[in-house]
Amino acid sequence: MNLLRTTSSALCFWCVAIASLQAQQTAPVTITVTERGSGKQVPCRIHLKDAGGKPVRAPELPFFRDHFVCPGKVRLELPVGNYTCEIERGPEYSVASGTLQVRERTESDWGFQLSRLADLAGEGWWSGELHVHRPVQDIELLMAAEDLHVAPVITWWNNRNLWATNRPPEKLRVRFGENRFYEVMGGEDEREGGALLFFNLKQPLPITAAQREYPSPMQFLAQARQHAGAWVDIEKPFWWDVPTWLASGQADSIGLANNHMCRDQMYVSEAWGKPRDTQRLPPPRGNGLWTQEIYYHILNCGLRLPPSAGSASGVLPNPVGYNRVYVYLGKKLDYDKWWEGLRAGRSFVSNGPLLRCRANGKLPGSVFSARKGKEVNLEIKAELTTRDPISGLEVVKNGRVEQRVSFEEWRKTGRIGKLRFNESGWFLVRAIADNTNTFRFASTAPFYVEIGEAKRRVSRTSAQFFLDWVRERRQRVKLDNSSQRAEVLAYHEKAEKFWADLLSKANAD
Known part of the structure; x- marks a missing residue:
């Protein structure tokens, strides 16, 4: 009996060992992606998953969540088995996909073609996005892989500041390729009242010591406004401080296509922002309709604030440029004129x-x-x-x-x-x-x-909407320090007066 048990145990051990060895067997794979028609290799984003749905990483290429980007060709060493693959290059190209098999001791060459569906730059429309949290050293390949033309990179926000331990480059704005630009001094102030994004500054704002509610974001907004060319974006319309930011007249744009809208899912709530009526606007798409509804209230108050777009790739499950804004400039892209066109509203947003x-x-x-x-x-x-x-x-x-x-x-x-x-x-x-x-x-x-x-x-309904909102926001301010509380409330009280005055001047229902 003992001999039988010993023999059986040994047999099981060798079966497991052989299975393990087989599972570890790999084979070389080359993926090549070309543009249909020209035959040229094109940078792209690749979603490659094994049979269990686990995303595959490509050594030394930028990876995030469920995808990596490559310059058009990548060589991998993959375990034997079945894989699924989706390849994209922004919304102006088709999607390529397939089910693939890696065989033992067999080298595989997988070729994919992407068709250009539209050439918006050729039509004079130039793409950009305002919420990128990816490493600066990866940004050129990331932008090329998404066929994105303008992308300021967030390098400082709240308790993080890349430049606290690294010297900023002499050139904060970089042009590469024929017509792509990125800028490395983008910032974000995200706290109790929501998030503001800052661009085209020479150095970070001193926000690392800021508490959840104090000082008011209005303090940093005012500091940004001291710099010529600075741009301030309201990251999403449903943040609690939006009525106060709007009343200040200091914001340049607002995120209509924002990071609650993701490639494969929707963030169905407003996080810590102003919640919607989920009975009227049910998930999963209700948040998107709520975002638009608030924006329409802004326009109904006579405020002319252009829409913007941001994906928060690096934080939320989006590729760079998933949410983007196209600005019309004509044949030539100029970085400063792109922002001027965005301000003028010669644009559309899309995901x-x-x-x-x-x-x-x-x-x-x-x-x-x-x-x-x-x-x-x-x-x-x-x-x-x-x-x-x-x-x-x-x-x-x-x-x-x-x-x-x-x-x-x-x-x-x-x-x-x-x-x-x-x-x-x-x-x-x-x-x-x-x-x-x-x-x-x-x-x-x-x-x-x-x-x-x-x-x-100016709509009475819309002005009342924001007046009620800012009054509710005032009640939500929780600060034990009385002087700090008074300082923060002063901004909301000023905003309350703005909306009350606007309501008194309304000329439409």
Whole structure:
């Protein structure tokens, strides 16, 4: 009996050892990605997973969460087995995918082709994004792999500052390739009231000692404004301090395509921001609709704040440039003019569909004017490129969907329809994909209409919305130190007065 047990144990041991040896057997694999038509190798992002769904890393290439990027060709040593692969290069290219097998003692060469679906730079539209948390040394390959043209990198935020122990480079702005730019002094102040992003500064703001609620973010916003060319972005519309930041008039843009919208999922809550009514706006896509709803309230108050985009790659499960903003500049990309175009609203934001619209031949951000008693009549045309199914395109006028054209109807003519104004207001065009996992969409920046003396439409409902919000925010301030509390509350009290005054001047429901 003992001999039998010993023999059986030995047999089991050798079976396990052989299985383990087989599991560890590897074979060389080369992946080559080319552009269909030209045959040139193209930088790209690769999502390679084994049979158990575990992402594969490529040695010495940038990796994050579930993907790595490569310059167009990568050589790997992979365990024998089956793999799935998805390859992308931003929204202007097709997706390549496949199921692959690595065989014992067999070298594999896997070739993939990506088709260019649209050439927006060739049309004069230049892509960028404002929320990148990836290592500076990786940014050039990351941008090339996503066909992204502008990307300031966040290198300091709250208790972290890359430059505390490293000397900043002499050139904070870098141009590489033919037409790509990044900047290495981007910053973020993310605390109780939400997050502000800072760009085009010469050095970090002194925020590392800031507490959760004190000092007010307004203090650092004011410091940033002392630097010519500085840009301040409200990272998401639903942060609690948004009414206070808006009232200050110091913000330059706001994140309509933001990092709660991810490639494969949606962050369904507002984190510690102002929560939505989930019965009215249920998950998973309700947060995306809430984001847009708040932005429309901003526009309904007569505030002209252009939309921006950011993915927070390096923190949240997004590739660089998943959420992006396209700015129209024409044939040549200039870094400073890109920001000027963003400020002017000659733009659209997207995390998938590519929506280029004109009204009466003019770009988003345009202002259409008429004398009192006259009408403004507009014809809207659009170009749309999408990898996702889209049921229709919508025109949002003064915060409400004014008209909708089906995708099939639009495809026949390229027209969305006609729009009429007999008083001042605004409109934009949006397309929301039929994706149930995340909020995948595109939206133009607003177009504006000015008729008569009242050039800006101010809605009582929207002004009241922000007045109620800032009053609720005041009640949420928790600071034991009375002088600190008074200092923080002073900014909210000033904002409360702003919204109350605006409400008293409202000229529309």
